[in-house]
Amino acid sequence: MGATEDAAARRVMAGQKPKGIAGRGTAPSLLDLVGDTPLVELSRLSPKRSVRLYAKLEGQNPSGSIKDRVAKAMIEAAEAAGDLEPGRELLEPTSGNTGISLALVAKLKGYPLTCVMPENATEERKRLLRLYGARIVESPGDQGSNGAVRAALELAEREPRYFMPFQYGNDANPRAHYAGTGAEIAEALDRVDVLVAGLGTGGTLMGAGERLRETYPDLVVAAAEPLPGDAVMGLRSLEDGYVPPILDVSRLDRKVLVSNEESVAGVRALLDAEGIFAGVSSGAVLHVARRLAAELDDGVVVSVLADGGWKYLSAGFWEAEDVERSMERTIWW
Amino acid sequence: MTTVRIPPTLRPETGGAREVPAQGETVGELLDDLMSRFPSLTGKLEYANVYVDGEDVRTLDGHETQVRNGATVILLPAMAGG
Numbered sequence: 147m148g149a150t151e152d153a154a155a156r157r158v159m160a161g162q163k164p165k166g167i168a169g170r171g172t173a174p175s176l177l178d179l180v181g182d183t184p185l186v187e188l189s190r191l192s193p194k195r196s197v198r199l200y201a202k203l204e205g206q207n208p209s210g211s212i213k214d215r216v217a218k219a220m221i222e223a224a225e226a227a228g229d230l231e232p233g234r235e236l237l238e239p240t241s242g243n244t245g246i247s248l249a250l251v252a253k254l255k256g257y258p259l260t261c262v263m264p265e266n267a268t269e270e271r272k273r274l275l276r277l278y279g280a281r282i283v284e285s286p287g288d289q290g291s292n293g294a295v296r297a298a299l300e301l302a303e304r305e306p307r308y309f310m311p312f313q314y315g316n317d318a319n320p321r322a323h324y325a326g327t328g329a330e331i332a333e334a335l336d337r338v339d340v341l342v343a344g345l346g347t348g349g350t351l352m353g354a355g356e357r358l359r360e361t362y363p364d365l366v367v368a369a370a371e372p373l374p375g376d377a378v379m380g381l382r383s384l385e386d387g388y389v390p391p392i393l394d395v396s397r398l399d400r401k402v403l404v405s406n407e408e409s410v411a412g413v414r415a416l417l418d419a420e421g422i423f424a425g426v427s428s429g430a431v432l433h434v435a436r437r438l439a440a441e442l443d444d445g446v447v448v449s450v451l452a453d454g455g456w457k458y459l460s461a462g463f464w465e466a467e468d469v470e471r472s473m474e475r476t477i478w479w
Numbered sequence: 480m481t482t483v484r485i486p487p488t489l490r491p492e493t494g495g496a497r498e499v500p501a502q503g504e505t506v507g508e509l510l511d512d513l514m515s516r517f518p519s520l521t522g523k524l525e526y527a528n529v530y531v532d533g534e535d536v537r538t539l540d541g542h543e544t545q546v547r548n549g550a551t552v553i554l555l556p557a558m559a560g561g
Contacts, residue, residue: 213561244561291559313561346560374558376487376497384488384526387557401535403553427560479560 177254180207180214181326185334185448190419193436196444201416201432202331205424205454209250209278210243212327212452213313216349217247219322220311221255230309232256237308239263239298241291241346241477242271243453244313249278260308262298264290264477270457290374290477291346292388313347314390320353328357331448338362339445342435344427344452345369345401346479348393354450355397368400370434372409372427375474400438404430406470409478413455413463425453426463426478481509481546484553486527492519501552506531507542509552527554 173179184203192199204212224230236252236259238245245261252259259280263272266287275282285297295314302310313319327350331338341358343350348369355367395401404412412429416422424432428451435449455463461476462469483501485493493499499517503509506529514521529536530553536544546552 241560291561292556295559314559344560349561372560373553374555384486384523384556387526387528388559389557390559395535395537398538401538403530403533403535403555477560 175254176208177218177251180218182330183207185331186420186422188416188420188422188432188449191415191432191436192447193440194442197439197442198446199435199439200335200446200448201420201422201428202327202448202450203422204327204450204452205428207247209247210454210456211247211425212350212450213243213247214250215322215326216313216319216347217244217251217311219318219326220313220316221248221251221257223316223318223321224309224311230257234309235260235307237262237298237302237310238313239285239291239294240313241294241479242267242275242457245280246271246274246278248311249275249280253279262294262301264294266475267477268457269460274457287475287477289386291479292386295388296386313349314388315392317392319347319349320356320392323350323353324357325353327450328354332358332361335446335448337446338365338448339442340366340368340435340438340447341450342368342370342431342438342447343450344431344479345371345393346427347390350450350452351398352392352394366399366438367397368402368434368438369398370402370404370427370430372430372479373403373405375406400434402434402437404433406473408433410463410469410473413458416451417455417464422451423455424451425455425458426461426473427452429463480548481550481552483509483513484551486554486556488556489520489523489527489554492517492523503546505542506536506544506546506552509546510542524554526556528557529554 183206188199207214236257239262262283265284285294302308359365409429412432416424431449435447439447480500501509501512503512
């Protein structure tokens with residue numbers, strides 16, 4: 147049973163009305179409201195009339211990002227497998243969103259949480275994590291997310307009291323997108339030609355891509371990835387590069403680098419044209435979605451917008467001039 | 480002639496240059512040209528993700544990917560997010 151059906155079944159057992167498109171009814175817990183996000187057409191942003199462009203608004207998950215799906219799935223899978231029991235502490239490397247989602251799940255389920263985060267992650271993400279009750283261990287900013295992964299793996303090895311869900315290697319991550327994100331899109335649309343999502347762990351692209359390919363065998367799965375600034379690429383060597391174990395690049399059809407300028411143009415276009423207040427990776431996803439839409443004669447392009455703009459307000463993406471230059475030293479994804 | 484953008488970790492091998500020109504009709508030829516002029520790059524490029532005009536060559540034709548005159552080629556370490 148997928149996560150969506152599971153939540154629906156629990157609602158019925160609790161005597162509640164199944165959640166309809168308008169979201170009426172009640173939920174026993176915030177965790178039951180993860181997923182079932184809206185899919186909205188971006189008619190003003192499609193480069194041609196014959197191509198329909200849609201956006202899955204993952205910022206409408208309870209903690210504000212797509213990572214609620216992953217956090218809930220990883221913790222519930224570990225509990226079901228007997229790997230996680232009350233009294234254990236959670237540890238996770240994250241650039242922000244996964245940490246915030248895990249902090250919500252951990253709070254409601256009673257687990258203490260420590261997040262390893264690059265020191266140059268945005269201040270809003272650190273503040274939110276602390277507000278939810280998580281402890282933060284900072285990793286060197288010049289090593290980016292890869293440095294956080296390395297530091298968390300070392301800490302987990304040294305201190306066995308930690309249980310590390312480890313989004314980069316946990317199969318529950320793509321499974322959550324297979325059963326949730328992908329299934330919801332397949333249910334909503336009769337045709338999908340292109341799926342575009344941001345590349346971080348690869349969970350969305352692998353899981354939702356696999357589910358949508360079952361229904362639409364000719365689907366193009368496209369990754370939008372950030373072009374990192376020099377200041378966050380200071381790895382000791384290229385061998386230190388990190389490829390998440392759950393990511394199989396051979397299952398991607400396109401993998402497109404997006405510059406800070408293009409991402410910022412994307413978040414501005416989402417707000418200006420469609421009234422969608424989205425995070426910076428969504429700007430990159432929109433950029434790739436429009437580029438691939440322009441290559442089609444006709445069809446349907448679905449973009450997955452991972453979070454809302456709230457956690458990026460201090461960056462001034464929407465109004466500051468020359469904001470791209472100040473983006474170079476920060477970890478955004 | 481193609482411009483290749485060099486990541487910070489490889490700049491000691493290119494005398495500190497952020498970008499270097501290289502010749503070749505395919506990605507493979509281009510990387511061979513780079514290694515012939517900067518021999519200490521040999522053995523280090525295999526870990527790089529190679530992008531031609533912003534697309535990862537692994538989703539194109541790999542080292543056989545054609546490189547048009549004036550294209551931008553970017554070498555990057557593999558980086559995660561989340």
